[in-house]
Amino acid sequence: MSLKHKIIIDTDPGQDDAIAILLALGSPELEVLGITAVGGNVPLLLTQTNARKICELAGRPDIKVFAGASRPLVRSLVTAENVHGKTGLNGPDLPEPTMPLQEQHAVDFIVETLMREESGTVTLCPLGPLTNIALALNREPRIGDRIKQIVLMGGGFFEGGNITPAAEFNIYVDPHACEVVLGSGIDIVMMPLDVTHKALTSASRIAAFRGLGSRVGTAAAEMLEFFERFDEEKYGTDGGPLHDPCVIAYLIKPDLFSGRRCNVEVETGSELTMGMTVVDWWGVTSRGKNATVMRDIDAAGFFALLVERLGRLS
Ligand code: RIB
Ligand code: CA
Numbered sequence: 001m002s003l004k005h006k007i008i009i010d011t012d013p014g015q016d017d018a019i020a021i022l023l024a025l026g027s028p029e030l031e032v033l034g035i036t037a038v039g040g041n042v043p044l045l046l047t048q049t050n051a052r053k054i055c056e057l058a059g060r061p062d063i064k065v066f067a068g069a070s071r072p073l074v075r076s077l078v079t080a081e082n083v084h085g086k087t088g089l090n091g092p093d094l095p096e097p098t099m100p101l102q103e104q105h106a107v108d109f110i111v112e113t114l115m116r117e118e119s120g121t122v123t124l125c126p127l128g129p130l131t132n133i134a135l136a137l138n139r140e141p142r143i144g145d146r147i148k149q150i151v152l153m154g155g156g157f158f159e160g161g162n163i164t165p166a167a168e169f170n171i172y173v174d175p176h177a178c179e180v181v182l183g184s185g186i187d188i189v190m191m192p193l194d195v196t197h198k199a200l201t202s203a204s205r206i207a208a209f210r211g212l213g214s215r216v217g218t219a220a221a222e223m224l225e226f227f228e229r230f231d232e233e234k235y236g237t238d239g240g241p242l243h244d245p246c247v248i249a250y251l252i253k254p255d256l257f258s259g260r261r262c263n264v265e266v267e268t269g270s271e272l273t274m275g276m277t278v279v280d281w282w283g284v285t286s287r288g289k290n291a292t293v294m295r296d297i298d299a300a301g302f303f304a305l306l307v308e309r310l311g312r313l314s
Pocket of ligand 2: 013
C-alpha cells in the first residue's frame with residue numbers, strides 16, 4: 001500500500017510552475033506519475049520543452065512529460081510573455097532538453113492513468129489553464145468518480161484579478177474548462193490569488209535558494225529574480241507572489257493553509273468579467289459548496305519547506 005500521494009502535474013511553465021515541479025520532485029511524499037503540458041504562459045511547444053528542462057535540472061530525466069492542448073476549449077490562447085519572458089523560463093540559462101517528450105497525448109495519458117490506477121488514489125494538480133483536465137473529463141466522464149482530488153492554482157475573489165480587473169490568468173485563458181471542472185462534483189481545493197499574493201518572494205528568501213549552492217538552488221534564484229520584477233513594479237511590493245508551488249505545498253503540508261468550503265462559479269458570458277471566479281465566501285446563496293477555497297498561508301513555513309526540499313535535489 002503506497003503511502004505516497006500519486007499525482008499528475010498539469011502545467012504551463014512558467015517560473016512559478018518550475019518551482020512547483022522542483023518541490024514535487026524533491027518531496028518523497030509525492031509520486032509524480034507524469035507531467036502534462038498545456039498552452040498558457042507561453043505556447044505549448046515551449047511549455048512542454050520547459051517542463052522537460054526542469055525535470056533534467058532536477059536530475060529526473062525518467063519523468064514522463066506529455067504535450068496536451070495548445071489552445072483553450074472555445075477562446076483563443078492568451079499568453080504571458082510579458083511576465084515570464086519569451087521562453088517562459090527566462091532567468092537561468094538551462095540547456096535544451098535531451099529527455100524525450102512522450103508520444104501519447106496528455107489527455108489520453110490522464111484518462112488512461114485514472115482508469116488504470118486504483119480509484120480514489122490519484123490527485124490532479126493543475127497549475128495552468130484547465131483545458132487538459134476538462135478535455136479528459138469530457139472524453140471519459142467515468143474518471144470523475146476515480147479522481148481523488150483536484151488541487152488547482154487559479155481564480156481570485158477579494159483580491160480581484162491579475163490579467164483583468166476581474167479575472168486571474170489561468171481561469172481567464174480557459175473559463176469554459178474551469179466551468180467543466182467546477183461542475184464535475186470532484187473534490188476541489190482552490191489556491192486563488194487571495195492566498196498566493198501572501199506568498200511573496202523577497203531578497204532574503206531568494207538568497208536562501210542561492211545559498212543552497214546547487215544548480216537547482218541557483219537556477220531557482222535566477223528564475224525568481226526574473227519572475228518577481230513584473231509584480232514588484234505592478235503591485236509596488238518587495239517581491240512577487242509564488243503562485244503554483246502553493247498547490248504542491250498543500251499536498252505535503254496542508255496545515256500551512258487555511259480556507260473554507262464555498263460555492264465557486266465562473267463567468268463565461270460577459271467580456272467585462274470573463275473568467276472571473278465568483279466565490280460565495282460569506283455563504284449568501286444556496287448554491288452548492290463545490291470547492292475548498294484557501295485564503296491564508298504560513299508564508300515563512302512555505303518558503304522554509306521550499307528551500308529544504310529543493311535542497312534535496314542534486
Ligand atoms: O495567475 C497566476 C497563474 O498564471 C500561475 O499559474 C502562473 O504560472 C500563470 O500560469
Ligand atoms: Ca502556471
